[in-house]
Amino acid sequence: MAITSANQLELLQTAEAVAREKMIDPDLVIQAMEESLARAAKSRYGSELDIRVKIDRKTGRATFARIRTVVEDEALENHHAQLTVKQAKSYLADPKVGDEVIDEVPPVDLGRIAAQSAKQVILQKVREAERDRQYEEFKDRKGSIINGVVKREEYGNIIVDIGRGEGILRRNEKIGREAYRPNDRIRCYIKDVRREARGPQVFLSRTDPQFMAELFKMEVPEIYDGIIEIKAVARDPGSRAKIAVISYDNSIDPVGACVGMRGSRVQAVVNELQGEKIDIIPWNQDQATFLVNALQPAEVSKVVIDEEAGKIEVVVPDEQLSLAIGRRGQNVRLASQLTGLDIDIMTEAEESQRRQAEFAERTKLFMDTLDVDEMMAQLLVAEGFTNLEEVAYVDVDELLSIDGFDEDTAGELQARARDFLEEQNRKALEAARAMGVEDSLIDFEGLTPQMVEALAKDGIKTLEDFATCADWELAGGWTTENGQRKKDEGVLEKFDMSLEEAQHLIMTARVMLGWVDPTELAQADAEEVEGEDEEAEA
Numbered sequence: 001m002a003i004t005s006a007n008q009l010e011l012l013q014t015a016e017a018v019a020r021e022k023m024i025d026p027d028l029v030i031q032a033m034e035e036s037l038a039r040a041a042k043s044r045y046g047s048e049l050d051i052r053v054k055i056d057r058k059t060g061r062a063t064f065a066r067i068r069t070v071v072e073d074e075a076l077e078n079h080h081a082q083l084t085v086k087q088a089k090s091y092l093a094d095p096k097v098g099d100e101v102i103d104e105v106p107p108v109d110l111g112r113i114a115a116q117s118a119k120q121v122i123l124q125k126v127r128e129a130e131r132d133r134q135y136e137e138f139k140d141r142k143g144s145i146i147n148g149v150v151k152r153e154e155y156g157n158i159i160v161d162i163g164r165g166e167g168i169l170r171r172n173e174k175i176g177r178e179a180y181r182p183n184d185r186i187r188c189y190i191k192d193v194r195r196e197a198r199g200p201q202v203f204l205s206r207t208d209p210q211f212m213a214e215l216f217k218m219e220v221p222e223i224y225d226g227i228i229e230i231k232a233v234a235r236d237p238g239s240r241a242k243i244a245v246i247s248y249d250n251s252i253d254p255v256g257a258c259v260g261m262r263g264s265r266v267q268a269v270v271n272e273l274q275g276e277k278i279d280i281i282p283w284n285q286d287q288a289t290f291l292v293n294a295l296q297p298a299e300v301s302k303v304v305i306d307e308e309a310g311k312i313e314v315v316v317p318d319e320q321l322s323l324a325i326g327r328r329g330q331n332v333r334l335a336s337q338l339t340g341l342d343i344d345i346m347t348e349a350e351e352s353q354r355r356q357a358e359f360a361e362r363t364k365l366f367m368d369t370l371d372v373d374e375m376m377a378q379l380l381v382a383e384g385f386t387n388l389e390e391v392a393y394v395d396v397d398e399l400l401s402i403d404g405f406d407e408d409t410a411g412e413l414q415a416r417a418r419d420f421l422e423e424q425n426r427k428a429l430e431a432a433r434a435m436g437v438e439d440s441l442i443d444f445e446g447l448t449p450q451m452v453e454a455l456a457k458d459g460i461k462t463l464e465d466f467a468t469c470a471d472w473e474l475a476g477g478w479t480t481e482n483g484q485r486k487k488d489e490g491v492l493e494k495f496d497m498s499l500e501e502a503q504h505l506i507m508t509a510r511v512m513l514g515w516v517d518p519t520e521l522a523q524a525d526a527e528e529v530e531g532e533d534e535e536a537e538a
Helices: 005-022 025-044 112-139 209-219 256-258 261-272 287-294 319-327 327-337 348-370 373-380 388-393 394-402 409-433 449-457 464-467 471-475 499-512 518-537
Strands: 050-055 063-069 082-084 100-107 144-152 157-161 166-169 185-194 201-205 229-235 241-245 276-284 302-306 311-316 342-347 477-481 484-488
Touching: 005 025, 005 302, 025 112, 063 388, 082 166, 082 201, 112 394, 144 166, 144 342, 157 185, 166 185, 185 209, 201 394, 209 229, 209 241, 209 261, 229 256, 229 327, 229 373, 229 449, 241 256, 256 261, 256 276, 261 276, 276 287, 287 302, 287 311, 311 319, 319 327, 319 342, 342 348, 348 373, 348 388, 348 409, 388 409, 394 409, 409 449, 464 499, 471 477, 471 499
Parallel strands: 063 082, 166 201, 241 276, 311 342
Antiparallel strands: 050 063, 063 100, 144 157, 144 185, 157 166, 185 201, 229 241, 302 311, 477 484
């Protein structure tokens, strides 16, 4: 089948028809045709030739051309597709390396096999172009809601017709009680769009927390306009959810706007989520206030936040404990997801027992180490003293402010505390040296003898060993595994060392060893301070 004048126009019409059917650029179809014709021509004239085909976009005329590139004499490898500068002078007036010599060759007569091969090339190119179009269309819609029609179910996964492509709603992304049949209409959240060998894959979800956030955006105009912002969402799909909102207009109640007149707005979302109960909570910058709101309907007596550990303790009245925890821990779990903190809930009675135990423990500490009676030890604890260091090095006026304490009593207590601490330091140093700790670590500023002993027990005996540590190895930290926060114990955590202090000590050791340039360290510190200032201004 030669490309004659009779079917030149038909070539263009075919390209336009295919492009219209597949909704792709007609030029991509013509390029596929050019490539397939060039491949057929190579099989006719020889695969070692560089033959290219150009189809005129107006007339449909296909031009077959043999291309030979001008190269250096020593670079000549393929006599059929390359020319030296000297050889090229027969065709070009002033040939240079990189110039091309173009000779038109007669159109090929496509046999049955060549025509079939050309057809396969065109189909492959069209399929690739169609996949690219689908990916480009849906990649920018990631994070939005799409309406579709159920096509079929495969192993519990739902295949959804989403217009110019298909999406997959996996079994674990469906709300538990939901069941679909072919041709059912469905609304989903586009969770992810990926390029894969079998084509672009659009992954849908109805359990993602952001699905509920997007539904509220559709139902509440104030959220769409940016007057109200959704700050956090937590879901137990199909059962219960909590959503935290804030209003940037003092005249608009964020909770009331999301609920709507007689609950019309929130009810529309509830109906879409198969009856999922939704708690709408006012967001607050203060973590404690926000948590009190998040634990509704339970009442909270007291909140204690440990920011460094990312934990929070909540004290509730005894009769409110089951309400705060919720059925199967649902209420506290959702509140934890909403705030991003680990929440420990205890009753007032449990907190009272814990405080009494701490009081008794500190009282015994002062009785044993300072050789004082129970009443005096209790007075120290009641005034907020928690350890010997505070007694030994606090301003004497603070001790004198305690009822019944005079200068002699205060001075004697501080002397006993210091003597005990010095004896503890001496024993710790002896133990550290016995374990082989070098003086470079013992003399390192910022480490107490007890800290050095603890490091030695963990195998850290030189300044080099110390400098190779990570900050969390010293101060401890938290990691998340399978959605659960896990505590990492630090070697020096019992000495109340923070991550910032650990990082400073490690970097100082590295500078002393010459591992880090002090000017770079100073520059990094300056940039960190500048970043903190910018965050504060924002």
